Amino acid sequence: MPYERSLGTTLPAAQQVAKPRVPLAVVAAIACVAQFMVVLDSSIVNVALPSMKAGLGLSVTAQQWVVNGYLIAFGGLLLLAARASDLFGRRRVFQIGLVVFTVASLAGGLATEGWILLTARVVQGAGAAALAPSSLSLITASHTEPAQRTRAMTWWGVAASSAGAAGIVLGGLLTASLSWRWVMLVNVPIGLCLLAASLLGLQRSASSGPRARMDIPGAVAITLSAAAIVYGVSTAPDYGWLSGRTLTLLIVGIVLFIVFVAIERRSPEPLIPPGVFALHNVRIGNLLTLCMGVVITAPLFFLSLYLQQVLGESALKTGLSLLPMVSVISVGVLVSQKLIPAIGPRPMVVLGCVIAGAGLVWLARLPEHADYVGHILLPTVVVGAGTSLTMMPAIVAATTGVAPRDAGVASGLLNMCRQLGAALGLAALVTVAATVTHNSSAASVTDGYRVAFYAIAAASIVTALLSLLLKRNTES
Numbered sequence: 001m002p003y004e005r006s007l008g009t010t011l012p013a014a015q016q017v018a019k020p021r022v023p024l025a026v027v028a029a030i031a032c033v034a035q036f037m038v039v040l041d042s043s044i045v046n047v048a049l050p051s052m053k054a055g056l057g058l059s060v061t062a063q064q065w066v067v068n069g070y071l072i073a074f075g076g077l078l079l080l081a082a083r084a085s086d087l088f089g090r091r092r093v094f095q096i097g098l099v100v101f102t103v104a105s106l107a108g109g110l111a112t113e114g115w116i117l118l119t120a121r122v123v124q125g126a127g128a129a130a131l132a133p134s135s136l137s138l139i140t141a142s143h144t145e146p147a148q149r150t151r152a153m154t155w156w157g158v159a160a161s162s163a164g165a166a167g168i169v170l171g172g173l174l175t176a177s178l179s180w181r182w183v184m185l186v187n188v189p190i191g192l193c194l195l196a197a198s199l200l201g202l203q204r205s206a207s208s209g210p211r212a213r214m215d216i217p218g219a220v221a222i223t224l225s226a227a228a229i230v231y232g233v234s235t236a237p238d239y240g241w242l243s244g245r246t247l248t249l250l251i252v253g254i255v256l257f258i259v260f261v262a263i264e265r266r267s268p269e270p271l272i273p274p275g276v277f278a279l280h281n282v283r284i285g286n287l288l289t290l291c292m293g294v295v296i297t298a299p300l301f302f303l304s305l306y307l308q309q310v311l312g313e314s315a316l317k318t319g320l321s322l323l324p325m326v327s328v329i330s331v332g333v334l335v336s337q338k339l340i341p342a343i344g345p346r347p348m349v350v351l352g353c354v355i356a357g358a359g360l361v362w363l364a365r366l367p368e369h370a371d372y373v374g375h376i377l378l379p380t381v382v383v384g385a386g387t388s389l390t391m392m393p394a395i396v397a398a399t400t401g402v403a404p405r406d407a408g409v410a411s412g413l414l415n416m417c418r419q420l421g422a423a424l425g426l427a428a429l430v431t432v433a434a435t436v437t438h439n440s441s442a443a444s445v446t447d448g449y450r451v452a453f454y455a456i457a458a459a460s461i462v463t464a465l466l467s468l469l470l471k472r473n474t475e476s
Helices: 024-043 046-056 060-088 090-109 114-142 146-177 187-201 216-239 244-266 274-278 280-310 315-343 345-363 372-399 404-436 442-467
Strands: none
Touching: 024 060, 024 090, 024 114, 024 146, 024 187, 046 060, 046 114, 046 146, 046 280, 046 315, 060 090, 060 114, 060 216, 060 280, 060 404, 090 114, 090 187, 114 146, 146 315, 216 244, 216 404, 274 280, 280 315, 280 345, 280 372, 280 404, 280 442, 315 345, 315 372, 345 372, 345 442, 372 404, 372 442, 404 442
16 A cells, blocks of 8 residues: 555554554554545545636636645655654654644635635645655554554555545535535544544654655655646646747746756655666556556546536536446455456556546547436446556556665655646646637537547556556566
C-alpha cells in the first residue's frame, strides 16, 4: 500500500505510539479514519461541482481547479511531509496535518467567493500530504507483530479503497439534502474527533531518523512546476496555445522542473535519492502510475458533469449512478493482489488497460439522451474492472527491488506521480473538451465530453504499451 515509510525497517516499540493502556485497535482506528477522510476528499467534490459553480459563479476552468488544487498540493508536498514525519515525529506531523486539513475544510465550506474555495482546496491538499504518510506509519510503528500489522494494514487499505465509493455517494447525498458546502464541512466534526483521539491516545513520538536538513527548496520547486504547467494548460482555451500567457506559464513550469532536478542532485538529503531511479522497473512503474492517474480520475469528473449538466440528474442520483464503477474498482484491487503472483505485473497492466480502453471508447459514444444501463452502467463497470487490474501491478513494479531505507521514498514517489498525473491530465482533457465545445447547448457539451473520453482511452492504450517495457521478472 502507499506511503509505507517504515517498510523493511526496524520498528519501534508499540508503547512509543500508543499511550499506556491504550489498545492498539485505537491507533489503527485513528489511522484508518484519517486515510478514509483524505481519500474521500479527492472524490466527494465531483458530484458537487455544478452546485459549486452555480453558488459561487465558478468558471469551467475554476471547476477543475476545485479538484486539481487539492491534487497538486497533495502530490507535490507528499515527499516533503513524509520526510518531516521522519525528522519531527509521526504524531506531531499527523496532528499538524489534521489541524490544517480541518481548518481548510471549514474555510471552504463557508466560502463566499470562488477564490476562497480554491485556496481552501489547496490548503486541504497540503494537510492531506501530511496526514497520508503519517497515518500508515502510526500502524507500522505500533503493530510490531507481523500478523497484527498485516491485519491493521488490510483495514487501512480497505478504508482507502472504499473511500472513493463513499465519496461519490456521500457527495451526492449531502449536496442534494443540504448543500454543496457540506461536502467540505463534513470533515470538520471528523477532524475534531480525530484530533481529540490522537491527543488522548497517541504518545509523543521521537523522530525515527537522523536530524537532517529538509529539502524544502526541492518540494517548493516541484509543486510550483506542476502548478504552472497545469494552469498554463487549463487556460489555453481562453488565451490560445501560442499566446504569451500560455507559453510563459509552460516555460516557467519546465524551468522549475529543471531547477528541481538540479536541487535534487546537489542536496545532501534529496526528496528522491538518486539510487531509486537507477532501478528499471521503478522508473517504468512510476511512468505507468503517472499515466494511470488521469485514466482513473478523469472519467468520474466528466461523467459527473455529463449526468448533471446534460442529463439534468440530481447530485444524489449522479452519486448513485457512479457508485457501481467505483465499487468495482475497490473490489478489483483486492482481487488483483491475488492474481499478481500467478500472472505477473506486465500482463495484468496490459490486460487492464485494454479492458479500460474498451470501456472508455464505449463511453465516448454517449448521446444527448442516454439510457442508464446501456450508456452509463455497463461501460463504467468495464472501465472500473480494467483500471482495478492495473493499480496493484504498477505499485509492485515501482517498489520491487528498492532498498529498505528507500521504501518510503519509493511509495511517496509513486503516489506523487499518481496525484500529479491526475491533475495534469485532467487540465489537458478539460482544455480539449472546451476546444471542441462551441456553445452551451447539450449537443455541443456532449461532443466535448465524447472527445475527452476518446483521449482518455488513448491514454489507457499508451499505458498498456509502456507496460511492455517492464522486465518479466521481479528484478529491476
